[in-house]
Amino acid sequence: MLREAVYHRPKDNYAYACANNELHIRLRTKRDDVGEVQLIHGDPYDWRNGQWQTQTIPMSKSGSDQLFDYWFVSVQPPFRRLRYGFLLNDGTETICFTEKGFYSEPPTNDVAYYFCFPFMNKIDIFNAPEWVKNTVWYQIFPERFANGNIKNNPKDTLPWGSTEPSPTNFFGGDMEGVIQNIDYLKDLGVSGIYFTPIFKAHSNHKYDTIDYLEIDPQFGSKVTFRKLIEVCHSNGIKVMLDAVFNHSGFYFPQFQDVLKHGEKSRYKNWFHINEFPLITEPKPNYDTFAFTPFMPKLNTENPEVKEYLLEVGRYWVREFNIDGWRLDVANEVDHAFWRDFRKEVKAIKPDLYILGEIWHDSMPWLRGDQFDAVMNYPFTTNILNLFAKQKITVKEFVDNMTGVVHMYPKNVNDFAFNLVGSHDTPRILTECGEDIERVKQVFTLLLTFIGTPCLYYGDEIGMTGGQDPFCRKCMEWDKEKQNVDLFEHIQKLIHLRKENPLLANTGELFFIPAGPEDTSLAFAKSDGTKTVMVILNTSNENVEYAVPFNLTGKTITNLWNREEKTKVTSDLLTIPLQSKGFAIIEY
Numbered sequence: 001m002l003r004e005a006v007y008h009r010p011k012d013n014y015a016y017a018c019a020n021n022e023l024h025i026r027l028r029t030k031r032d033d034v035g036e037v038q039l040i041h042g043d044p045y046d047w048r049n050g051q052w053q054t055q056t057i058p059m060s061k062s063g064s065d066q067l068f069d070y071w072f073v074s075v076q077p078p079f080r081r082l083r084y085g086f087l088l089n090d091g092t093e094t095i096c097f098t099e100k101g102f103y104s105e106p107p108t109n110d111v112a113y114y115f116c117f118p119f120m121n122k123i124d125i126f127n128a129p130e131w132v133k134n135t136v137w138y139q140i141f142p143e144r145f146a147n148g149n150i151k152n153n154p155k156d157t158l159p160w161g162s163t164e165p166s167p168t169n170f171f172g173g174d175m176e177g178v179i180q181n182i183d184y185l186k187d188l189g190v191s192g193i194y195f196t197p198i199f200k201a202h203s204n205h206k207y208d209t210i211d212y213l214e215i216d217p218q219f220g221s222k223v224t225f226r227k228l229i230e231v232c233h234s235n236g237i238k239v240m241l242d243a244v245f246n247h248s249g250f251y252f253p254q255f256q257d258v259l260k261h262g263e264k265s266r267y268k269n270w271f272h273i274n275e276f277p278l279i280t281e282p283k284p285n286y287d288t289f290a291f292t293p294f295m296p297k298l299n300t301e302n303p304e305v306k307e308y309l310l311e312v313g314r315y316w317v318r319e320f321n322i323d324g325w326r327l328d329v330a331n332e333v334d335h336a337f338w339r340d341f342r343k344e345v346k347a348i349k350p351d352l353y354i355l356g357e358i359w360h361d362s363m364p365w366l367r368g369d370q371f372d373a374v375m376n377y378p379f380t381t382n383i384l385n386l387f388a389k390q391k392i393t394v395k396e397f398v399d400n401m402t403g404v405v406h407m408y409p410k411n412v413n414d415f416a417f418n419l420v421g422s423h424d425t426p427r428i429l430t431e432c433g434e435d436i437e438r439v440k441q442v443f444t445l446l447l448t449f450i451g452t453p454c455l456y457y458g459d460e461i462g463m464t465g466g467q468d469p470f471c472r473k474c475m476e477w478d479k480e481k482q483n484v485d486l487f488e489h490i491q492k493l494i495h496l497r498k499e500n501p502l503l504a505n506t507g508e509l510f511f512i513p514a515g516p517e518d519t520s521l522a523f524a525k526s527d528g529t530k531t532v533m534v535i536l537n538t539s540n541e542n543v544e545y546a547v548p549f550n551l552t553g554k555t556i557t558n559l560w561n562r563e564e565k566t567k568v569t570s571d572l573l574t575i576p577l578q579s580k581g582f583a584i585i586e587y
Contacts, residue, residue, distance in 0.1 A: 001090040005030035010115045016409040017120040027071040037071045041084035044111045063402035080120040083111045128372035128415040129351040133505040137454035138190040143204045146177025154218045161474035175220040189494035192238040208249030212312040240324030250294040300337040317348045330356035338370040373415040378404045388431040394514045394521045414505045416451035427465040437580040447493040448503045460490045502532040520545045537577035547573040559584040
């Protein structure tokens with residue numbers, strides 16, 4: 001047994017409390033090294049006749065990545081506190097793993113040897129809005145979705161879709177355009193809109209804020225925005241806005257004051273300035289987003305800045321009843337600010353969704369005191385590598401995705417913001433070499449997986465585009481130029497997800513093991529009564545997928561083609577899959 005690979009920590013994704021008084025515990029071991037793990041546990045104060053009273057319970061293997069096996073168990077401590085260790089058996093020896101190391105026998109005379117979960121305090125439990133788990137998001141880049149009011153058009157607005165997008169051109173998209181196309185979104189089936197910034201700014205992307213408390217005039221007025229919120233809510237659609245608190249824009253009045261008055265400016269401590277006078281070239285001598293002189297970094301530790309931004313967070317929730325905040329460059333803002341931000345906005349609307357833009361392992365932000373979720377780009381990368389770039393095998397995909405799932409607690413994964421494209425990435429159809437069948441597979445996986453999925457505007461009709469700014473084309477409203485077949489495919493998946501909870505966040509997820517040569521990806525979700533299985537053939541050839549367990553006597557329902565029901569009469573069930581095809585079955 002490779003003891004160096006055995007790992008546990010009584011915190012974060014390895015031990016966490018859930019709302020139903022369950023305590024979830026995980027253990028990591030070297031892959032294929034340990035055959036059996038049991039949890040030995042007891043209340044630290046439960047002693048009889050000088051002996052600590054313990055119980056043992058088997059742990060189940062919840063998945064494997066390239067290097068490790070992960071073990072899981074759920075317990076309900078009667079007094080909401082626990083001391084525990086692990087009994088590991090590799091077929092030749094059994095050892096006890098505790099906080100103080102490895103022992104041939106479980107220590108019995110001192111609970112201090114064991115891992116400690118001191119108390120399951122309710123306030124520490126990760127708690128995100130339940131509605132999010134059943135939401136399908138649609139990301140809108142407002143300048144490029146629809147021009148509903150030409151009177152808002154900024155100077156030199158170009159005819160809609162008349163040329164390729166650039167970092168500086170404008171096409172006149174606005175909020176009225178969204179209102180006029182709400183039936184389109186409702187028909188597609190989405191139930192949440194994530195808007196990139198709508199506040200007054202200089203650029204077309206609006207990530208360089210001038211005034212956080214005003215709508216950009218090219219998008220309309222606060223009256224229009226209030227109408228947009230009302231229209232969305234009356235159609236069962238939530239609204240999430242984008243907050244850029246890491247940095248302001250160059251024309252933010254407070255930064256302009258520093259440019260003008262230098263060290264004498266009362267706002268000099270609102271930013272991270274290294275020396276005076278300020279310079280922008282060749283590199284700014286003040287901290288910025290990347291090295292962009294037009295996005296000076298805000299000092300969120302400054303009390304005035306902090307209060308200003310907290311009021312921005314409160315204002316749009318309090319006055320307009322928005323449903324969520326997406327937080328730009330969230331990992332570069334201090335944790336203390338985000339803790340206060342959560343308290344302030346949740347005090348107004350407890351079921352507000354807080355989403356951070358973080359592209360890497362984000363456990364420090366997902367402990368229940370800051371964000372409800374982050375944008376799940378590790379999920380995105382894995383999908384692109386299998387279906388679009390075809391640079392990994394199905395087995396590698398399963399290993400990688402198992403690692404992604406085990407990065408966070410299960411109750412965090414249910415709210416993960418899963419996406420396959422955004423305003424910061426090439427279009428999914430372009431990534432897939434304009435292979436529609438592979439794009440269909442990507443959306444089949446996205447819309448049947450755990451988490452809360454998000455579509456990027458226009459991806460549902462087959463829009464193309466490379467890296468920013470080319471992924472920000474004007475929405476194509478000409479039906480003749482839309483891929484209606486792809487739209488209907490995604491529309492049907494959204495409907496199935498709503499109709500079948502196991503295609504969303506109900507049940508336990510598990511991947512079907514794949515060998516090095518397997519070309520079919522399969523995963524399932526089960527609630528103990530029903531199981532839904534999703535199978536995707538990643539090869540260019542037709543295949544017969546052999547289900548690796550016995551379903552004799554069970555009735556199989558093809559959820560994609562409802563009328564197809566089959567009573568399994570053989571030990572071996574095979575499912576025909578077309579090249580780059582898929583199946584969604586229930587039994």
